[in-house]
Amino acid sequence: MQLITCSERQHAGAILDIFNDAILTSTALYDYKPRHIDSMAPWFATKLTHDFPVMGLEDEQGTLLGFASYGTFRAWPAYKYSVEHSIYIHPDHRGKRLGTVLLKALIDAAREREVHTLIGAIDAHNSASIVLHEKNGFRHTGTMPQVAWKFDRWLDLAFYQLLLPTPLKPVAD
Numbered sequence: 695m696q697l698i699t700c701s702e703r704q705h706a707g708a709i710l711d712i713f714n715d716a717i718l719t720s721t722a723l724y725d726y727k728p729r730h731i732d733s734m735a736p737w738f739a740t741k742l743t744h745d746f747p748v749m750g751l752e753d754e755q756g757t758l759l760g761f762a763s764y765g766t767f768r769a770w771p772a773y774k775y776s777v778e779h780s781i782y783i784h785p786d787h788r789g790k791r792l793g794t795v796l797l798k799a800l801i802d803a804a805r806e807r808e809v810h811t812l813i814g815a816i817d818a819h820n821s822a823s824i825v826l827h828e829k830n831g832f833r834h835t836g837t838m839p840q841v842a843w844k845f846d847r848w849l850d851l852a853f854y855q856l857l858l859p860t861p862l863k864p865v866a867d
Contacts, residue, residue, distance in 0.1 A: 695792075697799055700748040700761055706734035708758035709750075712782045721817040721849055722782065724842040740765065746777070747803040751792050759787040762796035764804065767813055775810035775864060781823075793826045801830070801856065808861035818850035827854040 700709065714728040741748050741763060750761040760783035767776040781796050804812055816823045818837055828834075832854040840848035 700750040702738040749799050760792045778813045812856045814854040816852050818852040832856045
């Protein structure tokens with residue numbers, strides 16, 4: 695397996711398949727309807743514009759096993775050092791510690807880009823994701839009960855945060 699930088703041309707379809715599986719079968723995404731391939735161009739454009747990484751893991755045949763990225767946490771300037779991240783693994787490859795590899799790569803990318811805080815918004819019943827984050831230094835900073843309705847039940851959203859020692863000299867602008 696190899697850690698790679700995902701591109702729209704090469705990976706949009708595989709990322710979309712992973713997104714849509716998560717939408718239809720899990721509470722990893724609080725969304726109802728599968729996304730269309732047309733949604734991927736703006737998604738990648740936003741990542742590129744803001745220098746947000748899109749990392750993936752491929753097998754020897756070039757099949758995307760999972761991907762991770764981060765994006766804007768809140769759209770006001772004072773939040774510029776905070777990002778919300780996400781990690782998605784293809785259903786055939788869950789439970790193989792791929793999330794650990796991707797999360798560590800995201801943390802490294804955040805340090806390089808002088809991010810100060812990584813925020814994971816995780817369904818409160820997603821114990822695998824919670825354990826992954828806790829093992830990698832994230833701490834639980836709060837839970838918002840019943841913020842979403844999916845699969846005929848209310849969902850609680852737990853927030854996990856990792857503070858980084860970057861940037862060395864934060865500035866307001």
